[in-house]
Amino acid sequence: MSLQVKNLVKKYGDTTVLNHLNFEMKEPGVYALLGTNGAGKTTSLRIILGMLSYDEGEVLWQGKPMNALECKVGYLAEERGLYPKYSLMDQLIYFAKLKNMTKDQAMKEIKYWAERLEVEEYLFPEKVKGKKQKNKNADQLSKGNQQKIQLMAALLSDPEILVLDEPLSGLDPVNSDLFKSIIREEMKKRKYLIMSSHQMPTIEEFCSDVTILKRGNTVLQGNLNEIKKSYGRVNMFVKCEEDIRSYIDAFGFTLVKETPGEYQIKVTGEEEATKFLKKLVEENINLIRFELREPSLHEIFVEKVGGNDEA
Amino acid sequence: MKLKELKGWQKVFAFTFMQTIKGKSILISTLIMCLVTAFAFPLMQSLTGQGDISLKKLYIQNETSYNLDKMEEYVKNTEGFEKVKVVVSSENQKSLEEKLKKNEMIIRISQEQTGFILKHIKSKDSGIKQVELANISTQMSSIFTKALTEGLGIDKEQVDYMNAPIETSVEVANKEGEVKQEQEDLLSEVEYNAFFAVAFATMMFIMLSSEVIANSIITEKSTRVIEYLIISVRPLAIIFGKILASLCVTCLQLLSVGVFALISKSVSSLLSKGEDVNVSNALAAVGELKESFITPSSVVIGILVLLLGFLFFATIAAMSGASISKVEESAEGMKIISILLVIGVYLGLGMAMTAKSGGELGMIGYLSCLLPIASPFSVPFLLIVGKIKVGLAIASVAILLVSQLLLSFLVSNVYEGMILHRGERLKIKDILGMAKQKKGKRGGEVNE
Structure with missing residues (x-):
């Protein structure tokens, strides 16, 4: 069983709102569609759900063109809808x-x-x-x-494919945990989940694969762990009592963010970071915390779609 | 547009129907209509002074030189006056007037050079209402005429002969000396009035149904419920289900009003001891219908035109509802349907006015029979009263069918985009723009 989205193109007049979107879910799990507002996430989800027509490409479920009316699909929309x-x-x-x-x-x-x-x-x-x-x-x-009633409506038919558009937005921490536990249950039941969210920690918690969209174009795609690995451990976090800005400049690193006694630094590689740490120790800098890690999804997202992208 | 796009309409129909009839607004409006209808007949009866008359005693003072002896008998034989005590009096005017009590009256008949005077005299506290007085006056005039002719020795045959209907006709001669009989008016006064009643009733029916459909779609769109629906059923199935549901709701409302009208009429009839209520000219027209025009085919075509017309306006209502995104704008959305309905009804009324003052249907008449926005108001009535030929009615059905197909085609092309559209109200040019766009394929459709 698999869900394949092949070369999906959607145009409104001369405007292409989705440009050759491709992704595949070979195994059950959670797939993330990310992007800023107006990037084409909801359009993609609507096309997969059969709500919107598309101009090119195809959506395959179990190797056949997917018809949402005929297969078991559940949907939790971004803007909740119930008859008041x-x-x-x-x-x-x-x-x-x-x-x-x-x-x-x-x-x-x-x-x-x-x-x-x-x-x-x-x-x-x-x-x-x-x-x-x-x-x-x-x-x-x-x-x-x-929102709970809406999720219930999406889950009632025990769907094989569950599409969740911003499932946790507006929930308090208790209900957020409740929703997360249900998502985990659905994952255990080997369901195919497609999730769109702006809450990057949630995506990191659940999703193995992601696609990041920018104005309808795919700017990054693949397994989340592999993507992170490909960036390397270039994010350094240092907490100390002394001013270390001169050392940062000397090593040619970029100071991303500075708060009193805390430095978030972009380094050029792990080796340079190790040398930097040695230098601080040699100089008797009173280190409280030193951390070298891969970039978070949030950082990758901002790097890929940041700038003037608001639609 | 494919038939499979209608799959699931029954579920939409059942839900929409049940929720609409459960809705407070429908319940309240139906209740108000039923109550108004329930009180309409007794009220009409009270206003027209029909039913039991309050007159108990009637003095007749004949101051003419003619023999009016039969008046007493005729009054007693008049329906509604059976219990009235009639006294033929030759008493002094003033003393008789002083004697007048509650529910008593004097009819003083005198003769002048110009004719006769029937003076009705009642006491200040007579309790006889003005409307009842008018009724008594009408009856007395007729009784007086009858008694006078008999008193003059004119027999019934002579009276009938004098009262025989006089038919007039106008012939028009042209310059060549040919004489042609001028045609009778196509619609009589009664038919004209009946047409008014039927056209407005049809308009109300369509208006109510259209509002139900449009509001239902606006609610689903503004609350975003539509997104849940269209992953399970196609938009056309949603529209179709809603249209049928609103048709049934409106029929149910009208049926309730009809039942209340019948009950009200029966109760009024019972209260007035069998006297029927003078309903309106519209009902009188029914009596004038010539049975030969009410054939199965004319009834079927008439119903077909009504249903197609309803479907046509309902589809426009669905599009109007889908063109707006906020409940606050619903009145704005209904504007187009109101305008079309008014144009349609006015065309019908124009036809009726032309037909009342001439023997032909005329240009407006043909327009009102053929234009889809007007034919539902004109064709069924004209067909039933035999004023148009079946051919014209069939042409009207054909045009309505073609219009409906074109409209359905347009709806199937644009409805998806319209119901997912958010923001400003879509104008006609926006909708046509959507229709011109190349339609893509959808999940489950085979690649072309």
């Missing part, structure tokens, strides 16, 4: 039925996920003085709880 005035239960049953589930199957899944996402009180309110209470409407819920 309709009952949550009615909406969830409707979404499930659109995924060809029966009402009984839907109810069973809703019960499971309501418990798992801790929203039972809104969907199965307890009786008050022996009277059955109405389940809530979407506009009676907080933003975070609405």
Whole structure:
């Protein structure tokens, strides 16, 4: 089983919003689509989901052209959508039925996920003085709880492919952890997850492979660990009591950021960094912390798409 | 546009229908319409003074030289006056007036050079309403005429002969000396009034349904629910499901109003002891229908035009809804459909006015029968009353069908882009621009 996106091109008139996007998920896991606003992430996700048409290329699922209407797909959109005035239960049953589930199957899944996402009180309110209470409407819920209902809608049909567009945005730390645990569960179930997020630590936590888009073009793609390795350990962090700016200049390093007693430095290689450390020791610099590491995804992202890229 | 794009419309229909009828706004508006209808007949009855009359005693004072003895009998035989005590009095005017009590009246008949005067006299606290007085006056005039002719020795046959209908016709001679009979008006006064009622009822029906569709789409678009829907069903299935749901909701509303109207009419009838309520000229027109025009084919074509017209406006409503992104702009979105509806109805009214003052349909008439925005208001009525030929109605159906197909084709091309569009309201030129763009392929479609 695999998901392949081959040479996807999307144009609006003369504007190309997606230019030959390629990626493949040979194994289940989480794939990240990254980019600044307007880079083409949501367009890519919409094309994969069959919401938008495309001009060139193809999307293959299990070697055949993917039709989102026929395979099990779940979607959590960037901007959440629920009918504000309709009952949550009615909406969830409707979404499930659109995924060809029966009402009984839907109810069973809703019960499971309501418990798992801790929203039972809104969907199965307890009786008050022996009277059955109405389940809530979407506009009676907080933003975070609405997000839970949305995730529930995406998971109800037990999808093989799960597309999550900014799944953790706007969540408090507790609910963020809850969502992460569900993503991990889905990974264990060997699902294919495509995630788009601006929270780089989250991407690093879950994704093995990434594509970074800039104005519809792929600027970086591949396995996240390999990408990081290819950059080498060039990020140095030094915390000390003395001023070491003269040493940094002498070694020809770039001072990226400086706060009192702390220096973030871009070095030219690991060997030079080791020499730099030796020099500091020789000069009796009182070192509190010395760290040499690969660049973070955040740093790679900023390097690749930084600048005047806001759309 | 492929039929498989409609897959799943039943689920959209069921959900939209159920949620719409559960909605407070629909419940409240239906309730208001039903209540208005429920009170309409008793109110009309009260205003027109029909039903039981409050008059208990009627004095007839004949100050003419003619024999009006039969008046007493005729009053008692008049429907609604059976319980009225009639007294033929020759008492002094003033003393009789002083005797008048509540629910009593004097009819004083006198003769002048110019004719007869029927003076109605009631006491200050008579309790007889003005509308009832008008009704009594009409009845008395007719009773008086009847009694007078009989008193004069004119028999029934002679009266009938005098009252026989007089038909007039106008013939027009041209310069060559040929004489042609001028045609009768295409629509009678009653048909003209009935057309007004039917056209406005149709407009209300289409307007209500269109609003349901447009609002439903605006809600889904503004709340972003549409993104969840279109990964499971195609946009055309969503539109189709919604259109059918709104049609059913509106039919249900009208049915409820109809049931309430029947109940109200029956109750009014019972209260007025069998007397029927004078509803309107529109209903009177039904009585004038010649059965020969109501054939299965005319009924089928009439319904077809109505349904196609509904579908046509509903599709435009769906596009109007999809053209805007915020609920606050919904009135702006409905503007185009309101304009088209008004133009359509006015064309129909123009046709009716022309047809009322002439024997031919005329240019406006043909436009109102053939233009898709006007034909749903004109064709069904004109066909049922036999004022247009079946051929013209079939042409109207064909034009509506072609328009609907073209509109559906346009919708299938632009709807996807429209419902995912965010921001400013899409104008007609933006929509046409979208339609001109090359349509790409979608997931699951075979590469070409």
